[in-house]
Amino acid sequence: MGRTFREMERTPREEGGSWKDRIPWNKYFLAGLVMTGLALALGILGLFWTPYSTTAMSASEKFDPPSLLHIFGTDNFGRDIFSRVMKGLGTTIGISGLVVLFSGSAGILLGALTGYFGGLADEIVMRVTDAVNGFPSILLTLVIISLLGSGRQNVIISLGIVFVPSYVRIVRSEYLKLRDADYIRRARLLGVKDVRILFVHILPNIFSVFWVSVMIGFNNAILAESGMSYLGIGVQPPEASLGNMLSDAQGYLQAAPWYALSVGLSIVWVVLGFSLFSEGIRRGKCE
Amino acid sequence: MKRCFHGKKSLCVLLVTALLAMAVLGGCADGTGESSEDNSSKESTVESTQTDSAESGETTGADASGESTEPEGSESGSAEDAASGQETGDRYGGSIVVGVQQDIDSLDPHKATAAGTKEIIFNIFEGLVKPDENGNLINAVASDYTISEDGLVYTFTLRDNVKFHNGNVVTAEDVKYSLERVSGLLDGTPLISTLSTIKSVDILDEKTVQVTVENANTELIYSFVAAIIPAGSGEDETADPIGTGPFSFVSYKPQQGIVLAKNPDYWQEGLPYLDQVEFKIINSADTALLELQGGTIDFYAYLTDSQAQALQGSHQVISSPTNMVQALFLNNAVEPLNDVRVRQAISYALDKESINDFVGGGNGTLLSSAMLPTLKEYYVDLNDTYGTTANVEKAKELMADAGYADGFDMEIAIVSTYEFHMQTGEVIVEQLKEIGINATIKGMENSSWLDEVYNGRQFDATITALTCDMTPGYLMNRFQTESSKNFINFQSAEYDEIYAKAQAALDPDEKAGYYKELQKILCDQAGSVFIQAPANQTAISSKLEGYKFYPVYVQDMSTVYITE
Numbered sequence: 001m002g003r004t005f006r007e008m009e010r011t012p013r014e015e016g017g018s019w020k021d022r023i024p025w026n027k028y029f030l031a032g033l034v035m036t037g038l039a040l041a042l043g044i045l046g047l048f049w050t051p052y053s054t055t056a057m058s059a060s061e062k063f064d065p066p067s068l069l070h071i072f073g074t075d076n077f078g079r080d081i082f083s084r085v086m087k088g089l090g091t092t093i094g095i096s097g098l099v100v101l102f103s104g105s106a107g108i109l110l111g112a113l114t115g116y117f118g119g120l121a122d123e124i125v126m127r128v129t130d131a132v133n134g135f136p137s138i139l140l141t142l143v144i145i146s147l148l149g150s151g152r153q154n155v156i157i158s159l160g161i162v163f164v165p166s167y168v169r170i171v172r173s174e175y176l177k178l179r180d181a182d183y184i185r186r187a188r189l190l191g192v193k194d195v196r197i198l199f200v201h202i203l204p205n206i207f208s209v210f211w212v213s214v215m216i217g218f219n220n221a222i223l224a225e226s227g228m229s230y231l232g233i234g235v236q237p238p239e240a241s242l243g244n245m246l247s248d249a250q251g252y253l254q255a256a257p258w259y260a261l262s263v264g265l266s267i268v269w270v271v272l273g274f275s276l277f278s279e280g281i282r283r284g285k286c287e
Numbered sequence: 288m289k290r291c292f293h294g295k296k297s298l299c300v301l302l303v304t305a306l307l308a309m310a311v312l313g314g315c316a317d318g319t320g321e322s323s324e325d326n327s328s329k330e331s332t333v334e335s336t337q338t339d340s341a342e343s344g345e346t347t348g349a350d351a352s353g354e355s356t357e358p359e360g361s362e363s364g365s366a367e368d369a370a371s372g373q374e375t376g377d378r379y380g381g382s383i384v385v386g387v388q389q390d391i392d393s394l395d396p397h398k399a400t401a402a403g404t405k406e407i408i409f410n411i412f413e414g415l416v417k418p419d420e421n422g423n424l425i426n427a428v429a430s431d432y433t434i435s436e437d438g439l440v441y442t443f444t445l446r447d448n449v450k451f452h453n454g455n456v457v458t459a460e461d462v463k464y465s466l467e468r469v470s471g472l473l474d475g476t477p478l479i480s481t482l483s484t485i486k487s488v489d490i491l492d493e494k495t496v497q498v499t500v501e502n503a504n505t506e507l508i509y510s511f512v513a514a515i516i517p518a519g520s521g522e523d524e525t526a527d528p529i530g531t532g533p534f535s536f537v538s539y540k541p542q543q544g545i546v547l548a549k550n551p552d553y554w555q556e557g558l559p560y561l562d563q564v565e566f567k568i569i570n571s572a573d574t575a576l577l578e579l580q581g582g583t584i585d586f587y588a589y590l591t592d593s594q595a596q597a598l599q600g601s602h603q604v605i606s607s608p609t610n611m612v613q614a615l616f617l618n619n620a621v622e623p624l625n626d627v628r629v630r631q632a633i634s635y636a637l638d639k640e641s642i643n644d645f646v647g648g649g650n651g652t653l654l655s656s657a658m659l660p661t662l663k664e665y666y667v668d669l670n671d672t673y674g675t676t677a678n679v680e681k682a683k684e685l686m687a688d689a690g691y692a693d694g695f696d697m698e699i700a701i702v703s704t705y706e707f708h709m710q711t712g713e714v715i716v717e718q719l720k721e722i723g724i725n726a727t728i729k730g731m732e733n734s735s736w737l738d739e740v741y742n743g744r745q746f747d748a749t750i751t752a753l754t755c756d757m758t759p760g761y762l763m764n765r766f767q768t769e770s771s772k773n774f775i776n777f778q779s780a781e782y783d784e785i786y787a788k789a790q791a792a793l794d795p796d797e798k799a800g801y802y803k804e805l806q807k808i809l810c811d812q813a814g815s816v817f818i819q820a821p822a823n824q825t826a827i828s829s830k831l832e833g834y835k836f837y838p839v840y841v842q843d844m845s846t847v848y849i850t851e
Contacts, residue, residue, distance in 0.1 A: 059644050233730065254596075255596060
């Protein structure tokens with residue numbers, strides 16, 4: 001019995017080696033890293049500094065095509081689109097991040113408890129998630145928004161609620177699988193408390209699966225936020241978000257095609273970046 | 288390695304599937320487009336031969352009326368004279384789709400209040416009189432009327448052989464019933480408040496109806512545009528509206544639209560030309576633009592300036608003044624907007640010219656009070672009061688006076704589907720920053736806006752446009768302290784007093800004088816910040832002719848015809 005209790009409790013994941021060896025250096029991962037990195041950097045920078053004001057209007061610069069001064073051109077109020085895209089990236093990524101944080105934590109909590117313990121609570125939570133899943137997600141968000149009113153926080157709340165079921169299901173199924181694994185039984189025999197088993201023993205081992213669903217969820221959140229702002233129920237103008245900019249841009253497809261293009265491509269850039277990133281993680285070291 | 292190859296293969300499959308899907312969808316779209324066109328052209332030819340043979344006696348009459356009613360038939364005008372029968376025959380038939388912005392509130396013509404409903408049901412219902420394109424009243428169900436010297440007795444003579452859509456001839460009974468219904472004589476609740484002054488409706492003979500009113504009012508005759516409906520129909524109108532207008536009701540689907548068909552018995556000979564008109568509800572102006580370009584709608588009257596420019600060339604785009612007053616309405620009952628100095632400060636801070644430039648392409652008419660310049664006798668230009676450009680210094684001074692030197696937070700509620708108001712809001716938010724007011728836009732859905740803002744009066748500020756009819760009192764009426772429509776909670780004893788005088792005045796000049804005073808009070812007290820009468824940009828499919836612009840908010844489809 002030379003081993004300490006802590007050593008005996010050690011879970012399989014921890015034997016995998018240092019984190020540096022675990023990074024999947026494949027081309028998907030790299031491309032995703034570069035794309036999301038750039039978007040995140042611009043978004044974060046946009047919170048503090050933009051080349052031009054994002055709200056100041058100028059009649060003389062209405063619909064200037066892309067140039068060195070305004071690399072994405074200007075919009076119908078003469079505002080620099082690049083600056084607004086920067087701000088919009090920050091807004092959109094921030095909202096999506098919070099949505100994922102909120103729904104992801106709720107998903108882990110609910111999924112872990114229901115998956116590990118089962119029983120009546122499991123039955124109830126699963127039926128509720130079934131019910132939530134039964135509605136088309138956009139309809140459900142619309143209902144919640146109409147109850148709460150539009151605006152930034154309410155978008156986060158409503159999307160958060162709508163996204164919870166998907167996480168609950170994934171987390172629950174993983175817990176269901178692992179709760180009878182040998183190392184968990186052993187931990188239980190050693191008298192480890194349930195809470196510790198839940199979050200120290202099992203949670204790290206479902207992370208690779210969970211991480212992918214977070215990435216996908218993040219993408220969905222970006223698209224959903226854009227979609228809601230596009231419908232005019234999300235972030236309110238003149239505040240910039242990629243969605244409401246795209247919605248504005250649609251009216252000027254002929255007059256200022258660069259407006260819709262630059263905003264639309266920015267959304268594509270972010271979503272594609274995250275998709276590649278998560279794809280890279282999923283594939284691991286295949287290449 | 289194997290997995291990666293698999294990845295590429297699936298990408299290929301995905302691409303091919305996408306291409307196929309697009310091809311199929313594209314094909315479908317083309318197919319339906321063609322077939323519907325085919326249908327309509329077939330219909331139109333069938334209809335035109337029918338009218339030619341069956342109503343050949345009437346075609347000359349139709350020609351004459353057609354000529355006189357359309358001001359811009361320049362191209363086809365001379366040709367018609369040469370070959371009248373053939374040419375006018377070709378005008379008949381076909382169906383068009385008109386895009387409208389909002390769902391209707393009621394099909395009962397006496398209960399409908401939304402402007403968006405009235406513009407549609409103008410085609411179904413008619414009153415004893417109706418407005419024409421010049422803003423004058425013309426006789427409709429009545430062929431003539433006289434008003435007694437003291438303004439208390441109106442005598443209407445009914446037109447011969449005006450038929451309801453159910454085939455029955457309009458009788459004096461129907462007129463009596465309709466007028467009693469709207470005036471509240473039937474059950475005590477007036478449906479149209481201006482007509483509540485009616486004391487009695489008497490049938491003098493089969494063709495003559497006499498209306499006696501309590502108070503003389505020279506504007507009252509305009510209220511007799513109230514729809515005439517069959518006696519006793521009442522509540523049935525909601526489900527099955529029956530009127531005397533050029534088109535009869537076919538079907539209505541909530542949130543989708545309303546379909547009307549030609550009324551073959553319409554009293555104006557030769558009208559209408561179209562067999563069917565569908566009013567399709569399109570919630571977003573962007574969608575409307577795409578639908579116009581795709582040809583799924585033929586007519587849309589609420590384009591933004593840039594959209595209008597995008598359609599130039601492919602459609603007839605016509606700019607006309609609206610009968611609406613757009614304003615930043617301020618709730619006079621909430622802090623700090625209950626301070627007249629704050630409201631004046633906001634009035635000074637707004638740069639109406641740049642709003643007009645940014646949002647309306649410079650086509651709007653700037654206003655400073657709730658009266659339209661088209662009502663020439665009553666309108667007084669007050670644009671000098673606050674100026675049409677921003678006067679930030681003066682505004683800041685007033686803000687400081689009122690104790691808000693550091694500004695305050697304000698929420699502007701706007702119906703988010705109204706692009707025009709949303710964009711106005713964006714400009715205003717920016718302009719208010721200059722005087723320290725931190726305004727935010729609250730986008731709302733139309734029905735919750737009506738509940739909370741318009742009826743519930745729970746708001747700081749809102750941007751909308753109020754429609755006006757042909758009477759000067761229509762808009763001024765709502766700013767009386769006790770008016771149920773006074774959603775901005777404007778309070779001025781002086782205003783109430785003068786409004787009462789204006790209503791009582793029989794001399795036109797005296798009346799106009801009072802109305803000018805009212806505008807001045809409203810402007811000086813800065814009840815709200817009146818911005819402009821926006822210009823209306825209407826897009827009409829290039830195959831349509833004969834549309835008439837009205838100074839009131841209606842879409843008259845009776846004179847529209849298809850040229851191809």
